[in-house]
Amino acid sequence: MTNQAAVAPNKLDGAVLKIAGVVVLGAIMSILDVTVVSVALPTFQTEFDATYAELAWTMTGYTLALATVIPLSGWAADRFGTKRLYMLALLLFTLGSALCATADSIGQLITYRVVQGLGGGMLMPLGMTIMTRAAGPARIGRLMAVLGIPMLLGPIGGPILGGWLIDAASWHWIFLINVPIGAVALVYALRALPKDAPEPSESFDFVGMLMLSPGLALFLFGVSSLPETGTIAATRVWATMLVGVILLVSFVLYSFRQRHPLLDLRLFRNRNLTVASISLFVFIIAFMGAGLLFPSYFLQVRGESTLHAGLLMAPQGIGAMLTMPIAGTLADKMPVGRTVPFAMALIAAGFFTFTQVGTGTSYLLLCGSLFVMGLGMGGTMMPIMTSALRTLTAHETARGSTLVNILQQIGSSIGAAIMSVILTSKLNGSTVIPGVTDPKTGEPVTEAGAAIAHQHGAPTPLDPSLLERGLRFVADSFASTFWVGFVLVLLTFIPIAFLPRKREVSHLLDDARGDGGEPAPTPVMIH
Template sequence: MSSQAQAAPAKLDAAVLKIAGVVVLGAIMSILDVTVVSVALPTFQSTFGATYAEVAWTMTGYTLALATVIPLTGWAADRFGTKRLYMTALVLFTVGSVLCATADTIGQLVGYRVLQGLGGGMLMPLGMTIMTRAAGPERIGRLMAVLGIPMLLGPIGGPILGGWLIDVASWHWIFLINVPIGAIALVYAWFALEKDNPEPSESFDFLGMLMLSPGLASFLYGVSSLPEAGSFSATKVWLPMLLGGLLVIGFVFYSFKPKHPLLDLRLFTNRNLTVSTVTLAVFTIAFMGAGLLFPSYFLQVRGESTLHAGLLMAPQGIGAMVTMPIAGVLADKIPIGRTVPFALLLLAAGFFTFTQVGTDTSYVLLCGSLFVMGLGMGGTMMPIMTSALKTLTNHEVARGSTLLNIMQQIAGSVGSAMMSVILTNQLNDSAVIPGLTTPTGEPMTEAGAAIASHQVPQIAEQLPPDVLQRGFEFVADSFATTFWVGFALTLATLIPAYFLPRQRQAPNLLEPDATPAAPIVMH
């Protein structure tokens, strides 16, 4: 630990903030790119003449690459050092971005997105490790608040930026914009990050890698195929989920045997890390899953443009910006078990409004509710991560942050797929319009016609107003039903949150080279 971290635990000094700037730049690239691409899917369909299922792989391929590389990050950080590995991740991500902009086919674009994901997957866990080591345990809360800004603003800024770039330039620029950011981050990292002092080489867990990385990728492939297939009974859903699940379970039993496993599950003997991870996972399933549907409501029910839908989501980011710095300071002073439950109640209160949405719900009410949700979210995510890492030794931080990132990745994928399937199944129950078919020849439903009428005005001209109105009401009711599930899961997060620490945590003040026999358990 640096002497600065020991001498000035009450505030973030210039040296620490300089390092935080490097990490925030990398996080902005990684997180923003996910949401920017989601806006461009319809553009990819028309540009490459592909189906929605095909272009969706530009998102899925990126996610699978993240899941594959994240488990390797903890070992690689110890073996090669965080600075050189972080700079390598920046180069991979930036080169992948340039290649994405040159893609001529949807297959090439998916392949380049995988390369991009290999770099992006390392940026977040490495960033958390670098910042935690720089600040020391007394200031993790404040530092996590800094890192949390891009994590919360990415989903809001991405659709706005993506919509604007596609409107004024072309889809290529949603990738090319990463080039100057990546170049600046690379130069910045070279000068700002301390020279690496990698630890003695540990044996690499090849057997663990052969089980965990393919297992996670296979499981998430099945999960990601669920919205398209619509049912767990589809072979492309249950078979990869089963195979992936068996590999991951096999890894869990195996991981306690080697001295240096690929993923150190022994860290879960730390009660604080375990409770924080479970709370974060339930929270991510609830909020990240349903959160993707908020802009869809504005697009499909209210007929807003992509840019306007992104702007309507802005109050959520503003709310998070208000509470996140406060939550960071409080996390260093007050046990999070006394603050996070109140933040979750704020989140649930804002969420409840969306369980009542209709075709003409007031934008003032919806934006106000998003602001309240932002207040709750800003006081939830980063304090939980702070609590999870605070009692780990410096040596354990890289592995602990890897565990957190994997759990968050899995939970986010499960939440997104689950909410998409619930919404799709709701919409499929809509009445069929006689004589009207989709471009693929399938019968068109009233809900489908209502959604399509925003992009194809001729559909609205062909249908009686009452049929179209019924379709819009059915779509709105389907969203409301799906939001009820998200609301219930948000309340369910209060259960593991009840077990978060309610007494002041004593941070682990061991020096970087001091490794205890077992993780410290805080009760």
């Protein structure tokens, strides 16, 4: 059997695209689920009579399950093979989705979301491993660009799909829709993915697991609690983050003394992987954190419905779809250090517009800026991932993709927490309206709070001038928060400057060769 990359270095053949289809289906389910559920939180609050803190656990529980299972992916892929493990992840996610639709209480929903997260956490790192091995070194960029589509469209399509399903049917369908997709993906995976032939693997690192998975979960729990508590001084935040950090540092020190650690941090000796990982981590914090606030601006300041807010975000996805295939091809032909800075410049240019937002900023200007940001997004994230994985050997790919996914998860959580805390602290500075209290909580009502409630149709006896002043305050709070995001975007240029500017030498093909220099069977057949 000849190596696919050697036979067709300049295009993606049908066999590779079939494998990519399986992975994209899984990624769509996993990523869409996060944003679709965020839209349904107000509905859950009404249905289950839950507090905001309880609702937050439907998101946090899913995130913590992801963090717990991602470190196991690399070892499990080597031990059991990617096909079997990927199908198990699909089955867990689909089963969790079906269970979520049957939930009768907020406690049940949180429990079933954890089941979903256990499956969803393995889908992305395994998918990246499968696709990297399938493509071979010459086509990683183009194949990773395919995987990037659901990663970039999830935050845009989620609110649109979630809003439509809740309006047209019921909240149950935001979970039930995953069941037929999951069933199709399982059958598709069974037929399209090559048969597993896992090699004998090293023993499982139980000590490492007892430090790494709880450490990640506790750290992310503390970070995720920041928006609710509003301060890092809260015991729930600093105590869990501290214990998490202690466990993670202990794992780092421990892992370098082990021959086969759960997470192979020795891979960071690879300069390209290190630089790309740092670039990706800073980029995720900067863009994903602030990106979550774009639809919130449309909802809270402009009074748009969830569906309309999602549609207004669509230009970003369109821009990404236009440049992603081009960026994937370029990543296979030239060093990413020569293309990513230009794409980041587009993101920075589009982002700057949001630092100037007000109560009546032109939608044409905002949508145009989102489109420009989308163009930059399509040329940034997946080329950086390509650079991270290209110079790893086939044996190192599963461990490398696990590292990249952990950094993504941590960066996304930190970015979302930072932006939420900054925005919340700004809004809390709004003037309190004398003699007016919230009928549910009994707490004083601020001008900003009254303005946001009014934008969503809540009746208010307040003077229109007070509401207008409150609305301007909310808009200014968003603008100030976007300034922080803009500065973080600019900081991303620092690690990006160290991305390789010379053609990277891939070891994936070398790792798959026989003794005589002849190509061995395609890397995807190894597992």
